[in-house]
Amino acid sequence: MNFRVGSKTDIGRARERNEDSFLVKEPLFAVADGMGGHRGGDVASAMALQALDRLDLPDQGPLAALVEQIKEANQAVLERGAAEGSLRGMGTTLTAMLAEDGKAHLAHVGDSRAYLLRDGHLQRLTEDHTLVQRMVREGRIRPDEAARHPQRNVLTRALGVDDDLPVDEFTLDLHPGDRIVLCTDGLTNMVEEDRIRHVLESEPDPQSAAERLVEEANAAGGDDNITVIVVEARGDGDARTAYSSGGAVATAPGPGGAEAVRDDTAGAHRAPSPSPARPGRRRRIAVRAVIVLVVVAAGLAGLRVYLNHQWYVGDSNGRVAIFHGIPAAPLGYHLSHVAVPTVIPANRAEQLQPYRDLRDGITASSFPDARSIVSQIRRDVLAQTRRRAPGTG
Ligand code: MN
Numbered sequence: 001m002n003f004r005v006g007s008k009t010d011i012g013r014a015r016e017r018n019e020d021s022f023l024v025k026e027p028l029f030a031v032a033d034g035m036g037g038h039r040g041g042d043v044a045s046a047m048a049l050q051a052l053d054r055l056d057l058p059d060q061g062p063l064a065a066l067v068e069q070i071k072e073a074n075q076a077v078l079e080r081g082a083a084e085g086s087l088r089g090m091g092t093t094l095t096a097m098l099a100e101d102g103k104a105h106l107a108h109v110g111d112s113r114a115y116l117l118r119d120g121h122l123q124r125l126t127e128d129h130t131l132v133q134r135m136v137r138e139g140r141i142r143p144d145e146a147a148r149h150p151q152r153n154v155l156t157r158a159l160g161v162d163d164d165l166p167v168d169e170f171t172l173d174l175h176p177g178d179r180i181v182l183c184t185d186g187l188t189n190m191v192e193e194d195r196i197r198h199v200l201e202s203e204p205d206p207q208s209a210a211e212r213l214v215e216e217a218n219a220a221g222g223d224d225n226i227t228v229i230v231v232e233a234r235g236d237g238d239a240r241t242a243y244s245s246g247g248a249v250a251t252a253p254g255p256g257g258a259e260a261v262r263d264d265t266a267g268a269h270r271a272p273s274p275s276p277a278r279p280g281r282r283r284r285i286a287v288r289a290v291i292v293l294v295v296v297a298a299g300l301a302g303l304r305v306y307l308n309h310q311w312y313v314g315d316s317n318g319r320v321a322i323f324h325g326i327p328a329a330p331l332g333y334h335l336s337h338v339a340v341p342t343v344i345p346a347n348r349a350e351q352l353q354p355y356r357d358l359r360d361g362i363t364a365s366s367f368p369d370a371r372s373i374v375s376q377i378r379r380d381v382l383a384q385t386r387r388r389a390p391g392t393g
Contacts, residue, residue, distance in 0.1 A: 001102050001174060005029070006206030006230040008214045012186055013222030020184050020227040021045035021092075023053055027099035031112050031227050033184040035158070036090030040081070044092040047080060048073040048159050052096060063105040066098045067167045070107055070159070077160030091160035095126060095182050097231065104180055104233075108168040110158050112227075113188055115196070116172065117179040119305050122197035124368055125180075126168065129157035137372050153185065170322075170340045175308075176235035179206070183213070186224035190217040206230040307335055311370040312361040313377070315346040320358065320377055322370045327361030339367075342374060349377050352384065 003026055011018040019034040019041030030052055034045030051073035057065050073094065081090045093110025106114055111128040127133060131154040132146040146152060159165065174180075179200055187196070191213065199216060203209035210228040217226040307325045314323050316338050325336025349355040355362065355377055364370035 002234050004206045004232040006210035008210040009227040010214045012225050018225045020225040021049045022227050023049045029229050029231055030096035031182045031184055032092045032094045033112050034092040038086045040087045040090030044077050044090040044160050047077050048092045048094050051076045062098050062100045066107045067169050070167050074159045074165045081160050091158035094159055102174055104172045104174050110155055112184045115181040117200045127371055174233040178233045180231045182229040184227045186226035187217050190220040206232050311364040311367050313370055313373045314361040315359050318346050320344040320346050320349055348381050352380055
């Protein structure tokens with residue numbers, strides 16, 4: 001798998017400095033949005049990405065290494081902030097993606113965001129670490145109120161604030177044609193998600209897409225610095241990436257797709273007729289085989305598109321986990337895989353009324369929804385623990 005990448009950062013229309021930074025060093029991509037007086041903001045975001053850039057991949061696995069490097073970046077920003085008076089209180093967000101072997105490993109702190117554009121749908125992958133997001137989760141305000149809330153920029157997590165930094169981490173399978181967007185809140189506070197989706201869909205070139213998104217944020221007022229990275233995954237040797245994986249084969253075969261259908265057909269029509277048959281009969285069998293293959297291919301492609309948009313929370317080896325797909329295994333064929341494991345014991349969650357069906361899977365409407373279900377389970381299990389052992393909280 002290879003990538004086409006576009007990136008753009010802009011000061012916006014209202015700020016005196018650009019405190020955003022970004023890193024594009026395939027296969028590592030990241031945005032950081034710095035904050036703090038004087039030059040604190042730009043120092044924090046630039047420092048964090050310099051530290052991230054020192055990532056080399058040892059044996060512990062790419063996602064673990066990425067998270068470890070973010071914790072080191074946190075230490076670096078923290079120490080510099082403590083050592084230099086003019087930089088005191090500086091901090092930064094960081095949203096990073098490391099591509100590896102058909103997968104995207106993501107790690108995230110703060111209110112910058114990662115999105116996935118797949119098959120024309122834009123999916124938010126990260127949860128904002130902000131006070132208002134927490135209020136939404138707790139049901140104290142509505143999501144549409146959060147977008148306009150005066151304190152929507154108050155972060156609950158950032159690099160450079162505390163020794164102990166929880167980092168959100170997860171891994172996604174990448175498909176050819178997928179676009180991952182990393183961006184700072186200077187984009188998402190100014191441009192609606194549906195508009196972002198539209199721009200991404202209408203700009204085939206990732207660089208033009210990144211530039212147009214920045215233009216749109218500026219046209220809407222440009223209240224903040226704006227940074228956008230668009231990473232497009234492409235199949236090996238794929239010249240033109242089709243967005244619709246199923247339709248491309250059945251109705252408008254590209255060079256690769258047509259080849260694949262022909263090969264399969266040849267194999268299929270040899271198999272059922274080992275003895276010589278009349279040419280007409282052989283031809284009819286071949287035609288029938290093609291029809292069957294196209295129907296099966298379209299069905300599988302449709303199923304894959306469907307499964308790509310399904311998420312649920314379930315039990316994976318006794319632990320609560322977020323699954324991608326649906327909780328079913330017809331003919332022993334699993335239609336899901338673990339997307340995000342946790343350490344929460346599943347039996348503890350099942351003891352609580354709302355989660356007693358955990359084993360069968362609790363359906364989520366989206367990936368962020370699945371994440372907030374897990375957060376809720378974590379809180380409820382913790383609260384139950386405290387009730388059981390009073391005085392230890
Ligand atoms: Mn910002």
